[in-house]
Structure formats: structure tokens, C-alpha cells
Amino acid sequence: MKLSLKMSLLTIGLTALTLLLCGLIVLRSVQDRTVATARESAEAQIGYLCEAFLFASDWDEAGTLSERAQKSRLQYLFRRLDRGEEQHELVYGGETLCNSGALALDRLLEATDERLIEADGRYGVAVRRTLENGCTVYLLYDCTAGIRALQGLKRTLLTVGAVAFCGLTVAALLLTYAALSPLKELERAARRMAGGDYSTPIRKRHSDEVGSLAESFETMRGAVQKHLAELSGVAEERKLLLGALTHEMKTPMTAIVGYSEALNALRLSEEQKAECITYLHRESKRLEVLTQKMMRLITLDGGESITPEPIYGETLEGILEPMLKPIAQKRGTEVTFDLAGFSAVGDSNLIASVLSNLFDNAASAGARHILIAGDGSTLSVSDDGAGMAPEVLARVTEPFFRADKARGRAGGHAGLGLALVQRIVDLHGGMLSFQSEPGKGTTVTVRLPKNEKERRRGA
């Protein structure tokens, strides 16, 4: 059963019961009063009657009369007293001597204790008095008017009660429905959410408890929706990354499987065998670089925090120079460091790897000269290489994006370098920006936080 129906029925039931009880009590007390008044009057009347009768029949020689004469005398006396207003009855020696009405009052009073007597649509209260001369006098006091008024009152009460009950029923149903309909709306909202729809907002329409419940619901819905979006965003990103990784691994894997199969099953010349081994090594290396960078990216992605420490230009130069100079020499590039004025807060190894990745890219772009500079808390790597078009620039930090597919792969680049750089800079709460022009070269700028306070704010 629905709550609204339950509440309505309970209200209606209780009210009806109260009304009924009140009505009954009122009616009862009015009736009692009416009967009591009638009874008092009857007692008074019978009192006068008896007194008068006794006075009239007080005769010393009554005993001398025959039974029959005595009865006639009593009958005569009693009749003289009758003024025709009430019914009187005189019983003497078990015989009704006189009765002014149609009812046998003696028998009625013997049969029942009830004093209120109804006959032919009239009501009366009967009383009895036994006299010392052996007579019993009965009197019926008519109270029809009082009882009729009572019955009228009963009917009025019933009509008014029935009308009030109907009105109350309708009002209770309407009121509870109205009070509970916001709950229904909330229920529908909960059902929608259970079905996976977190996007429909819940409006607050009332300022009562239900309204504040709706408000809490809306807060919850917003929070769930936000979390869900975040989660699915992360999952989507992971999925894309994983898909790209599998795709990237397929080619070197095909080559490795193929060359090892060739070595195993084919009749090859010595040069061909040597070629197989060279390619096996190269492709394995490619996979190694790929997995290393991928691991790095995933660990950084996992929300691992950095240990911030002051970084100085000299420290970076100390890490980078022995690492980059030989590579630059091999590639016929010149690399210059100008890091003396640099200081910031962060992880010096990660920042060094940012710079070495940027250096790698610059060298791959065919730069003759690469400048790694630092001033204040800003680092930059400038080259005079091929440069990039704006549409390429927009995508360079996507994992596995390569400006030049063929050259990138042959050089052992997985297309993860700038994705990694972007992550590291993000972790530091810094900013990464590119200025590039095709044919002229590229400058990559990394702005890092100056001190711990700035880092916290940025991150």
C-alpha cells in the first residue's frame, strides 16, 4: 500500500472514530437528561396525584364496605382526579380499576425496568407508587417532544458527520498526495540514477524537509556524475594509451618473431644471418626504449608525487653535459649550456630528463646548434632545426604522436618523449610552451615554480 493512501486512511479513520464517539456521548447525555427531567416531572405528578387520592379516599368506614363497593368508590375517586393530561392507572388487589390510557402500565413496569416507554410513536416515562390503602398508582408522563427533539438532533448530527467525513476523506487524500508527490519525484530521480542516468538535475521545489532532501539528492547526483566522468576519463585515457602501445609494439614484435624464425628455419648465407642479428638487436632495443618510457609515463601518471628540492643551473649542467655532449658530437650537432642564472624547486633528475628529451627532439629535427638556457625559474631549449607546423605543434604532447613517422621510428623514437615531458612539467605545477616555425627552428619553454610555496599553489 502506498504511503499517501496509508496516511490518508489513518487520518480519516481516527477522525471518524473521534467524531462518532463525541456524537454518541453528546446524544447519550442529552437523552439521559431528557429522561431524567421527564422522570422528575412524573415523580412530582404522581406525588400530587397520590396525595390527592389518599386525601379523598381517607374514610374511616371504608372497611365496612363490601369489596365491590370499595372498588367502585376507589374507581370513582380516582376518575375524579384525572385531568386528562397524563395516563393514570389504578390497580387494587391485582385488578386494574381504572386506566385513562390504552397501555397496561402495571404489566409494562413489571416486564421491564426501563422507564422510557414507546408506543404508537409516542414516548413517556412511567412511574409507580404503592399506597397504604392497598392501591398501586401508575403514571405515564409524556416526553415525546423531548425525545423527538433528540431524534432530530441525532439525524442532524449524522448528516453533518457524513458530509464532514466525505469532505475530510477527499481533503486528506489530496493533502497527503500533495505532501508526498515531491517524494515521488525523488523516487523517479533515484530510479533514473540506478539506471545509469546521472545527467538529469533534480530541482528543489519546496523549502520543507522534502525540499532539503531533494537538495541532498542533487548534491549526491552531482558528486557521482563528477566522479564517474573522472573515472571514465582516466579509463578512456588508459585504454587509448594501451591501444597505442599495443599498436606500437606490433611492428617490432613482427620483426623480432620474423627474424628469429628466419634464423631458425631458413637456409641463410652468413651475411644474411648477420643482417638478421642486427635487425633483431635493433628491434629489441626499440621495444626496450618503448617499454622504459611507457613505464615512466605510467608511474608518473599514477599520481606519484615528486620530492621537491632546490635545483640550480649548475646541478642540471652537471647531469646533462656528460650525457649530451657525446650524443651531440656523434650527430654533428653543437650544444651550448647557459644555465648559470637558473634556480627553481623540483626533482632535479626529472627536470634533467625533460631537458634531455627536448634535446633529443631538437637533434632529431636536424638542428646544427642547440641552446639549453635557464633564467630565473624558466628553462628553454632552442634549436635551428626543421621546426613544426601549427597543426603538428598542437598534437606533439600526445603519446605516440610523431611528426615524421618513418624517420621517428627508424631513430628509435616511440613518440612518448614530449608526453613524458608534459607529465613531468604538470607534476611540478609548471607550464610547457612551444614556439616554432617551419624551416627556422623551435624553442620549447618550461616555466617552473620558484619556491615551495609557488609549487604547492601550481600543483
Place this chain on the structure above:
Amino acid sequence: MHRIFVVEDDEAINRLLCMNLSVTGYATEGETDGLKAKARIERGERYDLALLDVMLPGMDGFTLLDTFRAHGIPVIFLTAKNELADRVKGLRDGAEDYIVKPFELLELLVRIEKVLERHTPTQKTLVIGDVVMNLESRIVQKNGETIDLTPTQYDLLYLLAKNRNVAMSRERILAAIWNSDFMGESRTIDNHISQLRKRTGLPIVSVSRVGYRLEVD
């Protein structure tokens, strides 16, 4: 000797395919760029078959297909993409077949052979050194003299000759000749091989841990 044009952008895989195919008796040419491949065909280079990568720098494989078809060169697509949509597109556009990377050499060889059989007049004989197999009459001759071979030995020789210089595993030989439901000992194969060696005098070498290989220069 059939000429095969390998168009694949990854140098390692391109070289691998060329090496594999030349060892098994095909003449090969490699190309890593789509546009250059197109230019080479239009310059008049002729091939019996092309292996074409779908994702190519310059011009993708699906676009290149038209050029190859215009010059009557059948195409087998190679790609790392194994989505069904690509496969359907490739075949509907008129490629002969489609092979998904990473693939097995023997599978590729079977597909190449099937495509070549459809497009070049059927070979009537197969020459291995001084041994000639007549594929119609199933008669094998060495220096003009007929060699007596059982049907199983003939099939075995044919399998090894088709995959010359490739080591065939015992499982593969069993599968190819006895349709794999033969659960006999692989020693049976050894017996047949030694019979073949004795009767044909061909260099069928056993490759340790792999199987047998018919070596032809």
C-alpha cells in the same frame, strides 16, 4: 622466377620479407614509401605480385591498389590493423588477399603461392637441381631417368620443393600430407625422408629441433 614487390614502410619488416622470399626462390624488390612505389610502377617496373602495407607514408595502400590493378599486378595487403572493416574494404576493392601482422612465414608463402597460381599459367614442371617433377603426370626424373616414388613420397618431395630452403617441422609435414588425423609416429616421416634422399640424391638436411629442409642454391 616470380618477381615480388614488397611495399612496407618499416625497414626491418621490409628487409625480413625480401630475405624470406628470396631464400624461398622469389626475386624481390623493396620500397618503403607509397609515392615512390607508385612512381616505380608507373616507370614500368613489372612484378608478378605485390605485398602492400596499408599504412604507408606518402600514399596509403588502399589508394595505391588502383595503380597496381591498372598495371595488372595482384596485391596482398599487409597490415597491423586487424579490424574487419579494413579487411572487407581491401578485398572489395580488389586485393587478392589480406594478411595481418604478425604473420607466420609459411602462411605468407602459402598465400603467395595461391595468388600466383591464379594469375600465372600453371606450372607443369618443378625443377630442383637435376631433378624434374612433372606436376601433371606426377613423374619424377633425374637426369632423364624416371625415379620410382610412392604417392606419399611424391607429395613429401613436392611440399619440400615448394618451400625450398625453409625448414619444415614434422607437425607441419604430418598436417600437410596426412591431414593431421594420422596419429602415427613421426619416425614414419624419417623413413620416407631417407628413402627420398636415397632415390633422388637431393640435399634434404635435418635441422635440429625444427625438422627437414630441402636446400637449393
